[in-house]
Amino acid sequence: MPELEIDAVVFDVLGTLVDEPAGIRAGIRELAPSLDDPGVEHLLSRWQRHIDREQRRIVDGTRSYVTSDVLDLEAARLVAEAAGVDDPDAVAALALSARRLPPWSDTVAGLARLAGRFPLIGLSNASRRALLELDAHAGLRWHQALSAEEARTYKPDPAVYRLAVTVSGRPPERLLMVAAHAWDLRGAQGVGLRTAYVARPVGDPPTSADGFDLHADGLADLADQLGVGT
Structure with missing residues (x-):
């Protein structure tokens, strides 16, 4: 060549x-320390599916543009809900794991x-x-x-x-x-x-x-x- x-x-x-998965995985563990490894991976997959789907919708024009910060917070809320956590501060901290x-x-x-x-x-x-x-x-x-x-x-x-x-x-x-x-x-x-x-x-x-x-x-x-x- x-x-x-x-x-x-x-x-x-x-x-x-x-x-990226390692950082979000660490955030999930902080959110819900009692989760076992399969539970963490399930929630990580839930996060990733949400981000992928919503970014595709924005590219396709079926959703108006929002920043990755908004999508991360949406994903964090979904994960926290699935983990049975409703503390807004904990959700916000989880969203920020996408930057660490x-x-x-x-x-x-x-x-x-x-x-x-x-x-x-x-x-x-x-x-x-x-x-x-x-x-x-x-x-x-x-x-x-x-x-x-x-x-x-x-x-x-x-x-x-x-x-x-x-x-x-x-x-x-x-x-x-x-x-x-x-x-x-x-x-x-x-x-x-x-x-x-x-x-x-x-x-x-x-x-x-x-x-x-x-x-x-x-x-x-x-x-x-x-x-x-x-």
Whole structure:
């Protein structure tokens, strides 16, 4: 494969650089300490289904745009109700767990390595406020962090990916979108970005029909493939 000619790297955040389920799982345990592991996983799945469904409705135009903060609070209320908790303060604390997400073990060092060669752009469905807090919590390094809130929609709406194109001032084919979610990379491809899939335990793996430019086991492998020195 010819070497990619890339001017900037665009990163998905949730799931790709931080372990989103782990952070929410920790919040559920704080909410209801007596829950066993299957109970926690059931409530985590309930949270995730709500977020996925409501973001799709917004992208499809069947629901007016609301920020990820609103969706997280809705999900927290559903989970708390299912757990038999009706304390508003506890619900609010659970909602904020979506901003306290641990980075993957290679995230911080990998971003630092790549930042020595490329401008790095974070592109997340998280709101501006949530993105600021989760970046600070996880120690993420950016040259620019962009929230889908700027486009008042969610990925994979093309408008979100165009934010990165506009901010970078470069043609889309000179940007490399990195994500652990095949659906996210397909959205980026639709706008003309180059794509790199990074395997994560919580990601959405490619299918045989996907044709992404790069496949990496982690950020160190990605940096190697892009010719970035240690």
